[in-house]
Amino acid sequence: MDNILFIAFFFYLAGAIAFMASYWFDSVRSMRAGVFLLTAAFSLQTLGLMSRGLAAGRLPSSSLYEFMFLFSWGISLIYLLAGQRYRFQATGLVVAPLQVILMAYGLTGLQEVKPLVPALQSVWLQIHVVMAISAYSLFALSFASALLFLFNVKRQNKLLSNFNPEKTSYQAAAWGFPFMTLVLLTGAIWAEQVWGAWWTWDPKETWALITWFIYAIYLHLYRGQPWTARAKAWVAVAGFAAVMFTLLGVSLLMPGVHSYL
Amino acid sequence: MEHFLKRFTAISTSMLILAICSFLLLIAIYLPEKGTLLVRAFCLSLLGINLLACILKRLGTRNKWSLRRIGILVFHTGIILLIIALLYNLQTEKTYVELAEDQARNLKQMGYPVSLKVERVRLEFHPGGSVKQYYTRVSLIENGQVLKQAEISVNHPLVYKGLKVYQTAFKPGTTGNISGLTIKSSQGLEIAGLGALFLLTGSVGLARRR
Numbered sequence: 001m002d003n004i005l006f007i008a009f010f011f012y013l014a015g016a017i018a019f020m021a022s023y024w025f026d027s028v029r030s031m032r033a034g035v036f037l038l039t040a041a042f043s044l045q046t047l048g049l050m051s052r053g054l055a056a057g058r059l060p061s062s063s064l065y066e067f068m069f070l071f072s073w074g075i076s077l078i079y080l081l082a083g084q085r086y087r088f089q090a091t092g093l094v095v096a097p098l099q100v101i102l103m104a105y106g107l108t109g110l111q112e113v114k115p116l117v118p119a120l121q122s123v124w125l126q127i128h129v130v131m132a133i134s135a136y137s138l139f140a141l142s143f144a145s146a147l148l149f150l151f152n153v154k155r156q157n158k159l160l161s162n163f164n165p166e167k168t169s170y171q172a173a174a175w176g177f178p179f180m181t182l183v184l185l186t187g188a189i190w191a192e193q194v195w196g197a198w199w200t201w202d203p204k205e206t207w208a209l210i211t212w213f214i215y216a217i218y219l220h221l222y223r224g225q226p227w228t229a230r231a232k233a234w235v236a237v238a239g240f241a242a243v244m245f246t247l248l249g250v251s252l253l254m255p256g257v258h259s260y261l
Numbered sequence: 262m263e264h265f266l267k268r269f270t271a272i273s274t275s276m277l278i279l280a281i282c283s284f285l286l287l288i289a290i291y292l293p294e295k296g297t298l299l300v301r302a303f304c305l306s307l308l309g310i311n312l313l314a315c316i317l318k319r320l321g322t323r324n325k326w327s328l329r330r331i332g333i334l335v336f337h338t339g340i341i342l343l344i345i346a347l348l349y350n351l352q353t354e355k356t357y358v359e360l361a362e363d364q365a366r367n368l369k370q371m372g373y374p375v376s377l378k379v380e381r382v383r384l385e386f387h388p389g390g391s392v393k394q395y396y397t398r399v400s401l402i403e404n405g406q407v408l409k410q411a412e413i414s415v416n417h418p419l420v421y422k423g424l425k426v427y428q429t430a431f432k433p434g435t436t437g438n439i440s441g442l443t444i445k446s447s448q449g450l451e452i453a454g455l456g457a458l459f460l461l462t463g464s465v466g467l468a469r470r471r
Contacts, residue, residue: 121394185457
């Protein structure tokens, strides 16, 4: 069944290329093709992840490979759900290549289905992961909108003219923030159950807290003093950089209790 | 003084403090132990004091009370509670003991008038042969009387009054299996739990449109 996930990966790759082409050639048709390819990829990915989850009898989220595919699935879900309502489609320009990179990195990990070690057998951990996927996917959309905004200033593009990147970036982050709060809380509950230490200041925890801080700053920039839209967009970009570092950089550079992922 | 307070409780000041604390907390990972503790205590105190000042300042204004405003108040109070819990948490101690089957340890010097006895240690395996779970049947004994008996495992600690016992490690021994147990007090957890509850309920109010 893993072949399905591999095929989905190529659909994402094709989708990313279609989105790039739509930007370079300013082509609405190419963007529609991109959305179609992403939808197809998402459907295949749903099938692949479901069969994997059923085979293992748990959420497919306990290795780098599984987490990356689940993460990109989450991004697609939110992209497609919100796409119609907020005219989010243009964000595919950033989102699709991002998903390709995430999955390509996931493919470098072990792909076999392994039983869980005792520490990972917890309901709280599963909730923790679901919350993380939700928060990070929303932050990815916020990042995509902010990046498009930063680009749009330089180049007026027909594709970007019909959506409000500043507003969507804020809204996605505002939705993501409570989920990020839940990531920290459920993580703390699980840590208390498994180690007897709800907060240990391990590098991953510290970085997750800092990610939460950056998004708190971002949301507060919209109240009080007038900040330029560009400054706000850069904070949204910094927030997602912190997300990626929390997720990948910490595991690569700073070993700690989160060595499972 | 009034001018300083006005500046101190401005959103931009709070955000600056938040940014500086983010940076300091990152550096703290690489400092020697004492420095780490000091930096964390400093950041937490600064954030807590600033947040408290902001809350009191905004309580004083005559704005209309809405569900959103209550949500914001509850949410930020929750953060203060968690900061207090984190400050308390900076110095809580855990004890690790290794006990073989039928061995007991008196916890008197830890402040508990009980002794912890390991009755039986066992393992459960996955079909593939890897370990599924470690189990230890433990008893808490006071003056020869069993107060509580339970089988603990990873993710399922024993909780008795202010005491928590965790399954941490496992070693096969010559006379019987040896279980590695972590013992700690559950003090301070109530504040953290209350803080978490405040964050959750506050979020609901925050979701209301301005």
